[in-house]
Amino acid sequence: MTEIAMQLEGVACGYGARTVLANVDLSIPRGKLFCLLGPNGVGKTTLFKTMLRLLPLQRGVIRIGGEDVARWSDARFAKTVAYVPQAHTPPFPFSVIDVVSIGRAAHLGPFAAPGASDLAVARQALETLAIGHLAERPYTEISGGERQLALIARALAQQPEILVMDEPTASLDFGHQIRVLDHVCELTRRSKLTVVMTSHDPNQALRHAQSVATLGRNGAVFVGCPSAAITENYLFDTYGVRTQRVAVPGSRGVIVPAQQD
Numbered sequence: 194m195t196e197i198a199m200q201l202e203g204v205a206c207g208y209g210a211r212t213v214l215a216n217v218d219l220s221i222p223r224g225k226l227f228c229l230l231g232p233n234g235v236g237k238t239t240l241f242k243t244m245l246r247l248l249p250l251q252r253g254v255i256r257i258g259g260e261d262v263a264r265w266s267d268a269r270f271a272k273t274v275a276y277v278p279q280a281h282t283p284p285f286p287f288s289v290i291d292v293v294s295i296g297r298a299a300h301l302g303p304f305a306a307p308g309a310s311d312l313a314v315a316r317q318a319l320e321t322l323a324i325g326h327l328a329e330r331p332y333t334e335i336s337g338g339e340r341q342l343a344l345i346a347r348a349l350a351q352q353p354e355i356l357v358m359d360e361p362t363a364s365l366d367f368g369h370q371i372r373v374l375d376h377v378c379e380l381t382r383r384s385k386l387t388v389v390m391t392s393h394d395p396n397q398a399l400r401h402a403q404s405v406a407t408l409g410r411n412g413a414v415f416v417g418c419p420s421a422a423i424t425e426n427y428l429f430d431t432y433g434v435r436t437q438r439v440a441v442p443g444s445r446g447v448i449v450p451a452q453q454d
């Protein structure tokens with residue numbers, strides 16, 4: 194039986210009196226990569242922020258390991274769940290290694306500074322993503338893609354059980370897109386890390402995810418294996434484009450725009 198890392202039951206989320214998604218039920222399997230697909234503005238980030246307790250839950254329950262997280266302390270939640278937000282512009286010129294070391298905060302006592310072992314974990318996270326050479330550079334003076342990689346390194350340095358990533362590869366070059374997702378997939382197998390991410394690329398979900406949730410324009414959620422969830426009908430209904438899946442040996446295939454006559 195599949196073990197569930199995170200469960201959403203009848204979740205409603207939104208801003209103030211406005212509800213963006215009204216009734217979401219999701220079971221996110223432990224030790225797998227779970228990808229949420231959906232059009233712009235449908236509510237993916239809003240749902241993630243609610244799952245991360247950054248927005249108040251309007252209705253429903255969110256469980257981790259079967260426990261209602263509303264009862265968890267912030268410290269326990271921070272040790273368990275790491276978040277890679279969409280790339281942002283930082284206010285202060287911290288060095289990259291300082292930014293990544295912030296990921297260790299959840300493991301330190303109050304007011305404690307990162308020690309040598311924490312810095313080693315942070316450096317390892319940078320090396321893993323092939324950006325060790327940026328360690329001493331000011332975070333404000335690196336490229337958008339490099340900043341995105343640093344935020345992923347910060348989340349990896351946190352050594353969470355659940356890694357939530359909102360469009361983690363949006364500003365990454367082709368090679369980094371594949372390497373970052375290959376690496377987190379490897380962590381799902383090796384360390385039973387659970388990865389929950391959004392993407393605008395159905396091929397990314399096909400290649401890397403074991404489970405996919407598709408959000409329709411009406412807020413309807415379908416969850417299944419990538420091949421069952423990412424159908425030509427879903428892509429047409431959601432994005433208004435005709436596609437076809439082309440068979441590629443050794444993979445789940447590749448989705449391409451359908452030929453226009």
Ligand SMILES: Nc1ncnc2c1ncn2[C@@H]1O[C@H](COP(=O)(O)OP(=O)(O)OP(=O)(O)O)[C@@H](O)[C@H]1O
Pocket residue numbers: 208213231232233234235236237238239240
């Ligand atoms: N801070 C906010 N206050 C009020 N409404 C917001 C806020 N942020 C987003 N929204 C609205 O909530 C809805 C869902 O936005 P959200 O950012 O969750 O969409 P998304 O699916 O992540 O989109 P995208 O793929 O474009 O990133 C949109 O209508 C958006 O305009």
